[in-house]
Amino acid sequence: MPLRMHFTVEDLARTRIADRPAPCIELGTAARQLQERTHPVRLGAWRHRTLSALHPASRMAFALMPPRGRITDFLSGTNAATPAELIEQIRSTPRSRLRTSLEGTARHQPLPSWAHRLPEDPLLLRQLCDSLEHVADHALLPHWQEVQAMAAADAAVRSRQLLGGGVEAVLARINPRRVRWRAPVLEIAMASGLDADVNLGGQGLLLQPSVFGVEAPVVDFDAVPQPVLSYPVARLQEGAATPLFAALPSGDGPAVPAVDAVGSVLGHTRAAVLGTIARHPGCSTQQLAALVGIAKASASEHATTLRNAGLIVTHRDRRTTAHVATPTGIALLNAPSARP
Template identity: 35%
Template sequence: MLRIHFGHADLARTRFISGPDPLWEIAMSLQRFQTRRGRWAYAHWYRTARHRLQDKGLGRTLRTVLLPMFPKGVYFPDFLTPAESGGGLDAGLEAILATPPRQVLSEVAILDRTVGAPSWAPRLAEQTARREFAGILKAYYEAVIAPYQDEVQARVEAERTARGRDLLDGGTEGMLSRLGSTMRWSSPVLHLDYPAEDRDLYLDGRGLTLAPSYFSWNTPISLASPDLPPVVCYPVCYELPASAAGPEFADLSGTASLTGLLGRARAAALVAAAFGATTGEIARAAGVSASSASRHATVLRDAGLVTSSRNGANVLHCLTPAGAAVLRAATRAARGGGGRRIPS
């Protein structure tokens, strides 16, 4: 159990990453190779990833380099998931290269005491070895994560949208109470079902960064060092109440070209999904029955324009990057580049 203690300032400074964190996704995807738990959810990715790695000559590298540094267990080095990777893979890799050698050696020693580090791991304190390791991380990302970038982006954006609705309805504490069954909010403490040792983390005014992850499964994870900027990487999840309120109609002004292309009801469904909408909300926005709204959402999903996530009786529909691009193009063409911003 990890207990994260909030003060009033921490609630105001709690935020979400702006999109998928590439180094956290690398770390979490490597966990998927080491357990059968949840493999059904990643079955297609797992099969294609193994083939892609073999085709790229990375099969042995996966076994001898990557998996030993990201073991499925209670610890992997903090310097492998720096905060800078929120700015993209290259920024994250540069932060890894800039890690002080003393920190690298210290965290490799913790890895060795915890689960056993590979014999070559202490050499990562040297810039040359670390640069080679960063190149391996980039090659792995390009082989098995970049091909799924749109899906990863869509799922993380859907999670951000769902939690943003919770924030609007219940403030930060309301949002923290809806992070899934493995995280429980009991003011002023967030309790996490944590795979590592039982411990407490005091934010002390630093706030918390929440990093929803496509490849994370079941349990959240945090940095081991209490001195680093606090972050929690957790599985994407969707928990919308049946009575969730949403838009009563979709504003189709300025989207005549989109209406001509898709039809009024389907265009309304796409507009409603721009900021997240349940099937019932799409039905109200488009002025159609729930069954018709479901069919429209299915067509948009099959076309790669929306992503749909179910939790119990509720389904949340959000734009994929392709859907956002279509909607932005339609509104930009009609309004000369102005108008309401569509989230990307």
């Protein structure tokens, strides 16, 4: 049986879509994915690179972010905007919250023996935070720009759904494999198998796109100012599974062309298309054509070429598209205009 969220008219009116990733959710789901072997096409290359770079101290982070079960609340219940801010918030967690959070987790699953000493041992908490920072440095930070771009593109897709069919249309399509809208109830198939009825009480819901939450939803009823439900970004719901973060720009590789030379490398119109997508992440092909001042067919052709070159990614939702520049595309645009 699923988790059932009961909506009122007030809940529907207050339900929102996040337009940026949540570091606490991305770190937690990334840590879980590193301990799994699922989704080898999408996550295999990222998983191999990350695990190869981690040192044994990362096990502390994994112990409190297991592949199954709860992630201890003080690691996930923050509103940090960046991974670095998330770690700093965890470092400054009050002892009372540490104690309450760990006691709550222990009621549902066993904790490592050292975890119970965290509220009374600042050095141990520092070691845990160093472990979390190490995982974030290798699993999240090299890809954070692309994670942000995918969240922005997803927000564009959901905004069009909202305009076309209201909040109910969004709820019906955020995660078809795990989430079903049966007005006025949202049914969620949790990985834990949780079977419960929850009334949102007029708070509404924050719908949070996630890149590393490939499938299983994350629900946080204690989040402020309203409960949170994560779902896979639109790109992960497309038919064909494609690798995430397959090609990262390398500082050791050959220099990319200077900004002034991008037009001569790509062609001036194609360079304008790439620059427009970078400035307007999530734009549709029709919007792209209008912004650049070219025909829609031409915009589509240029976008296809840029996508094949790995400079943009395109997310599709039925008949609409959302284009986003990749880190490689952004690096190309941001290259210095002259070199010694």
